Amino acid sequence: MSADVYQSFGRLSRNARRAAPAADMLAHLAGASPDSLLPFGNGRSYGDSCHNDAGTLVDFRGMNRIVAFDPSTGLFTAEAGVLLCDIIAHAAAHGWFLPVTPGTRFVTLGGAIANDVHGKNHHVRGTFGRHVESLTLHRSDRGALACSPHENADLFSATIGGMGLTGFITQATIRMMKVGSLDVEETVSRFDRLDEYFELADAADRCNEYSVAWIDQLAAGTAAGRGVLLAANHADDGEAASANGAAKLSVPFELPVSALNGASLRAFNAVFLAAKSRKAGTRRSGWQGYFYPLDAVGHWNRLYGPRGLFQHQSVIPVDAAPTVIPDMLAATRKAGQSSFLTVLKRFGDVASPGLLSFPRPGYTLTLDFPNRGQRTLSLLAELDRMTVDAGGAVNPYKDARMSAATFAASFPQWDKLEALRDPVAMSDFWRRTAKAL
Numbered sequence: 001m002s003a004d005v006y007q008s009f010g011r012l013s014r015n016a017r018r019a020a021p022a023a024d025m026l027a028h029l030a031g032a033s034p035d036s037l038l039p040f041g042n043g044r045s046y047g048d049s050c051h052n053d054a055g056t057l058v059d060f061r062g063m064n065r066i067v068a069f070d071p072s073t074g075l076f077t078a079e080a081g082v083l084l085c086d087i088i089a090h091a092a093a094h095g096w097f098l099p100v101t102p103g104t105r106f107v108t109l110g111g112a113i114a115n116d117v118h119g120k121n122h123h124v125r126g127t128f129g130r131h132v133e134s135l136t137l138h139r140s141d142r143g144a145l146a147c148s149p150h151e152n153a154d155l156f157s158a159t160i161g162g163m164g165l166t167g168f169i170t171q172a173t174i175r176m177m178k179v180g181s182l183d184v185e186e187t188v189s190r191f192d193r194l195d196e197y198f199e200l201a202d203a204a205d206r207c208n209e210y211s212v213a214w215i216d217q218l219a220a221g222t223a224a225g226r227g228v229l230l231a232a233n234h235a236d237d238g239e240a241a242s243a244n245g246a247a248k249l250s251v252p253f254e255l256p257v258s259a260l261n262g263a264s265l266r267a268f269n270a271v272f273l274a275a276k277s278r279k280a281g282t283r284r285s286g287w288q289g290y291f292y293p294l295d296a297v298g299h300w301n302r303l304y305g306p307r308g309l310f311q312h313q314s315v316i317p318v319d320a321a322p323t324v325i326p327d328m329l330a331a332t333r334k335a336g337q338s339s340f341l342t343v344l345k346r347f348g349d350v351a352s353p354g355l356l357s358f359p360r361p362g363y364t365l366t367l368d369f370p371n372r373g374q375r376t377l378s379l380l381a382e383l384d385r386m387t388v389d390a391g392g393a394v395n396p397y398k399d400a401r402m403s404a405a406t407f408a409a410s411f412p413q414w415d416k417l418e419a420l421r422d423p424v425a426m427s428d429f430w431r432r433t434a435k436a437l
Helices: 022-031 084-094 109-114 153-159 194-207 262-278 287-291 300-304 321-334 374-389 404-410 414-420 428-432
Strands: 018-021 037-040 056-059 066-070 075-079 132-139 143-147 168-175 184-191 210-215 227-234 281-285 309-316 343-347 362-370
Touching (some): 022 056, 075 084, 084 109, 132 153, 143 153, 153 414, 184 194, 194 343, 281 287, 309 321, 321 362, 362 374, 374 404
Parallel strands (some): 018 056, 037 056
Antiparallel strands (some): 066 075, 132 143, 132 168, 184 227, 210 343
16 A cells, blocks of 8 residues: 555554555454454544554445434544544534534544544543544454443543554544534733733633634744634634535645755744734634644645654643743744744633543643754754643654653553553554553
8 A cells, every 4th residue: 555545644654554444444343463463544643643654554434434424413433444524514504513623523423532632622521532432343353332421431431532552443523612603702812921811711612612722933032922812613604505615625646855944934923923914803704714723735645745743732731831832932933943823722621531632731832843854853842842831742643753651641541541452452652652661
């Protein structure tokens, strides 16, 4: 199978990978070798949590049937391989939207559960897993199991955020969110320092369903920490129908070098900040541009060049964030590394049912860097250290290189997931971190 088909989104490792359709593999789980399989959704994880290069990937994209939807209750049942964009397209005309959505709608339902993804409304709705009513899990040692908070509850909790290691999700029922329309009333607020952002964020979260900030990571001196806060609520009237979200533009081929360097990003940041600043205040905004701006450009990860990209996402406790996050941004500038997409948002205290869920109360900072070898790896290790020292955590499904010690410090309950892991399930991430402890 071509290496292109089963890459992670970071495109850091181009190995050719063995894969087989889920419909073929599920009947043979009991005879599979230990650590030989891993479910694969749509490859939107950035690192190696979706790889098992010593084994075989179980491709769920062919199991993408919508099973049932009740417009009176919002209960939506589908197979694990259905994409979030197809769920939106099916439910939107009836006034329902995803209760939690990540920054791309090209994620499978099974992948959203396995990574317990979060969105711009964590302070209100928590993680995706909080809205899962039930799921069907196939295991090599126990067959097909119905899992919910009331049935096989330990496996239900471990599967949410379990990165595909507890077995093979084949179907799930989620509860959708009733909305007036898909479009949003967006409020844009510029800030010139991070302390202004922290003041704005508390107020924005009290009044809005959604809130996220873009930071000019390269701005230094008196401009350091400048950016815009984008808060929103669904409009009472607006677009109520959805297409499948196909990108209108695309990066058609891999660039020989990264197009994202200090000069190009300084120019982009200046233009973006000026454009958003001119829109300060509240106005109607299209839902696709607010929730999924990068989905408009197909294969945008190719802009990072042939060596791929690293994404680093951390969560820093509330009390430490006003000091630690500026220090982290300063560290990136000192290292001479340029982040194209620098996002800051606040996690609330809505607990996830997931055993290894990444979100927890605090502020989450996301940075992405072209892979420039050891200098990039050294910076990422320093960001890990700053995160752990602050009592925070590093996101595993965005990771391709964190140490076992960083993982254990971020997720001290990792051994409980290991105890519930399906004997045949393994990932390169788990082998590199948990199995090394």
